[in-house]
Structures are given as structure tokens and as C-alpha cells.
Amino acid sequence: MAPAGFHTSDLAYFARRAVVTAGPVVARHYLEERDLSVRGAQGVTLGVIAAYVVGIAILWNVPYLRYILWPFKVRLKLWSSLTLPN
Numbered sequence: 001m002a003p004a005g006f007h008t009s010d011l012a013y014f015a016r017r018a019v020v021t022a023g024p025v026v027a028r029h030y031l032e033e034r035d036l037s038v039r040g041a042q043g044v045t046l047g048v049i050a051a052y053v054v055g056i057a058i059l060w061n062v063p064y065l066r067y068i069l070w071p072f073k074v075r076l077k078l079w080s081s082l083t084l085p086n
Contacts, residue, residue, distance in 0.1 A: 056069070
């Protein structure tokens, strides 16, 4: 059985107070400055990913070069149809 002294408006008041009280501490924790530097192997990996993205974008949009991607599209469609759940 619920306590007799608490109503919905009281719970909403307490919830707002909790957010106002804890908000700055939580925000400070999640918004503090982080070290996001890229190290050697990560830079190589990101470079390879960027090269693939640029290469596929070029192949996808040039009229006669897009046929180079056709076998990969067919394999992807076949693979996705074979991996569907029963």
C-alpha cells in the first residue's frame, strides 16, 4: 500500500528536485574534456576506411565504372537472403 502522504504532484516535485540537484554533477562527468587523439594503427585503419568510402562513392556514381561493384552487390543480396531467420 502506498504511503498516505505522497500524491502524484509530490512525486513530480521530488523528481524535479532530484534532477536539479544531480544534474550539474552528471553533466560535468559526461561533458568533461576527453583525449580523443588518434594513434598510429588507428590512423592507418581510419585512412583505409576513408579510402574505401571514397572509392566506392566514385565507383557507385560513374556510369560505366558502377558495373565493377555489381558482383559485390549480387553477393551481398545472396548472403542477406541466406541469413534471414526461418
